[in-house]
Every structure is written in C-alpha cells, then in structure tokens.
Amino acid sequence: MTDKSSDEQGLSGRARAADAAARAGAAVAAEAFRTDIAVEAKTNATDFVTEADRDAQAAVVTALRERGFEGPVVGEEEADEVVDAVPETGPAWVVDPIDGTNNFVRGVPVWTTSVAAVVDGAAVAGASAAPMLEDVFVADGTAAWLNDQPMAVSERTDPAEFAVAPTLWWGHDRRAEFAAACREIVERFDDLRRFGTVQYSLAAVAMGALEGAITNVRGAPWDTVAGAHLVERAGGTVTDIHGEPWRHDAQGLVASNGEAHDEVLAAARAIEAERPD
Known part of the structure; x- marks a missing residue:
C-alpha cells in the first residue's frame, strides 16, 4: 500500500501514522534513557548523537513502512532511507528521533520523538511523543490533541x-x-x-x-x-x-x-x- 489521498488514508491516516511512528521511536529511545549509552559529539562539544537516536529513527521509519506509507524520510541522522531536505513536491515524512538529545544524555526527562507528514512542502499532520512525561501530542489537518483530548493554545491576551x-x-x-x-x-x-x-x-x-x-x-x-x-x-x-x-x-x-x-x-x-x- 502506498500513500492515498482518500478520506480513509488522507490527512487523518497520516496523523495516525505519525502518532504510531512517534510512539514507536520514543519507546526505543526510552529504553536507553539514563543508561550507560555511548555519546558522540557531532559539530561541537555539546551537539550530541547517541545510538538511541539512530535506533529510534529506524523504529520510526519501520513503523511508517509497516503502515504502508512510502515517500522520502527527512531525518537528522544519516541512514540509507533518509534525506536531509524536504522535497517541494509530493509526500514526505520529517523525523527527529530525539529532539533534546542534550537533555537526554544529561538524564533530563524533557525530550521528544517527533514525526511530521508533509505534502508539497507543507505539513499536513504531526506528532510529538514525550515518553518520560507520558505525553503525546498529535495534530491532523484541522485540530490537535494531547493524550487523545482536544488541545488548544492559551487564551491570555496581556x-x-x-x-x-x-x-x-x-x-x-x-x-x-x-x-x-x-x-x-x-x-x-x-x-x-x-x-x-x-x-x-x-x-x-x-x-x-x-x-x-x-x-x-x-x-x-x-x-x-x-x-x-x-x-x-x-x-x-x-x-x-x-x-x-x-x-x-x-x-x-x-x-x-x-x-x-x-x-x-x-x-x-x-x-x-x-x-x-
């Protein structure tokens, strides 16, 4: 099965896939949290990457493919199926396996696995799972939810x-x-x-x-x-x-x-x- 544009497999389908993939990647990363995991520096001494980043990204990609969704995967960590730029046309997925890796390696529980679906360069769905906080944020083309409950921005005006x-x-x-x-x-x-x-x-x-x-x-x-x-x-x-x-x-x-x-x-x-x- 490939990407569909029908109501059944359209925006809501991509939102469900983003949700499932973010949860899958977060679960893999969570297993390594606060363990003796090897840490590498990328561009500078505080720009970290771990094997958990790579494993979580692989879990996200697997979850998307298992749900039948094709298209390029734009991700932070280099891999065979991963590209580094959002295509201007067609469907694609944008993945951050651990956003907040610096927090992750320091044992700070505020980090997410985030997945977005884009079509022609614009987002149509997205999800961020924060497993150590037990929060999952999801949005389709019309609304957003936190832990399956409708979510809205603050009403403060001042x-x-x-x-x-x-x-x-x-x-x-x-x-x-x-x-x-x-x-x-x-x-x-x-x-x-x-x-x-x-x-x-x-x-x-x-x-x-x-x-x-x-x-x-x-x-x-x-x-x-x-x-x-x-x-x-x-x-x-x-x-x-x-x-x-x-x-x-x-x-x-x-x-x-x-x-x-x-x-x-x-x-x-x-x-x-x-x-x-």
Whole structure:
C-alpha cells in the first residue's frame, strides 16, 4: 500500500501514522534513557548523537513502512532511507528521533520523538511523543490533541502575563543573540522558560503552557515542522522573522497563541538586530 489521498488514508491516516511512528521511536529511545549509552559529539562539544537516536529513527521509519506509507524520510541522522531536505513536491515524512538529545544524555526527562507528514512542502499532520512525561501530542489537518483530548493554545491576551521560550540554539559565536533573546523576553513578558528542545517548546505553546516561542535562527525541518503544525492546529500563529507565514526553510520561527503576536514578533526581531553581518 502506498500513500492515498482518500478520506480513509488522507490527512487523518497520516496523523495516525505519525502518532504510531512517534510512539514507536520514543519507546526505543526510552529504553536507553539514563543508561550507560555511548555519546558522540557531532559539530561541537555539546551537539550530541547517541545510538538511541539512530535506533529510534529506524523504529520510526519501520513503523511508517509497516503502515504502508512510502515517500522520502527527512531525518537528522544519516541512514540509507533518509534525506536531509524536504522535497517541494509530493509526500514526505520529517523525523527527529530525539529532539533534546542534550537533555537526554544529561538524564533530563524533557525530550521528544517527533514525526511530521508533509505534502508539497507543507505539513499536513504531526506528532510529538514525550515518553518520560507520558505525553503525546498529535495534530491532523484541522485540530490537535494531547493524550487523545482536544488541545488548544492559551487564551491570555496581556503580554505582561505571557511565558515565552527562547528556542533553537545560538552557537558560541552568536551569544549576543542568545543574550538578546533572554533580555527581550524578560523585559516584554512575565516569564521565560527554556526547555532545551524545540519540539517540546512548540508543543507547550500548542497546549497552552506557554504563550510564545521565538528564535531568529533558521532551524532544521526535523527540529520544527511537527511542532509548528501542532501550534497552528491548536489555534495559534506561526510566522517567520518577517511576520510571513512560516515554512520549513524560513528564517526564524515565531510561535504564539495568536494574541499579541506582534509583540512576540517584535521580541524576535530585536534578537535579529544582534546578528553579526
């Protein structure tokens, strides 16, 4: 069986597949959590990868194929069936086997396995499983759920009551931007939260635990697509740094509950002002 576009195997089918695949990958990763697992550094001393990342990604791919869904898999870890860019046409899957690997290797239980379905470059379904928190977030083309219950963004309207997360990561040569992100949040809003995982930060916006999550960084699709889709389907707003509708290759990601989005966007733009030319 291949991808279908009928009601039976369309968007709801992809949402069910994303849910099942995220759970499968999360279960594999959870078995290795807080064990003596080998850790490797990728691009820098704190950019980690473990065998759990690779095994969880393989479990996600297997779960998708077992449900009959074909199409490219866009993933963080190199593998035979995995590519590193979202195709502009046709169906594909975007996978982050462990978003928050730094948390994972430190024994911090806030990390997710995230899976998104895209068609012609746009998300149509997504799921993020946070197994150590016993939470699973899922969205199809119309709505979003947390643990099988309808999920919606916060209804707060006053920025003075907002909790906002700086998200993605500013490298050691861009710490002025990280500092600006923290400054803008604490000066404009009530509180700052940093979870160490983009996908969980976006899920937190989707479930109403945060009012915003911001960055001026261009993120990888596996870090962002599922979570951005959750926010939008839960009733929130996601734009790029310019205030345009967000897409997987956009510069910046500004997610909010849709209330006072301009103020959340202004905070993100102030970070951008610190970016080196």
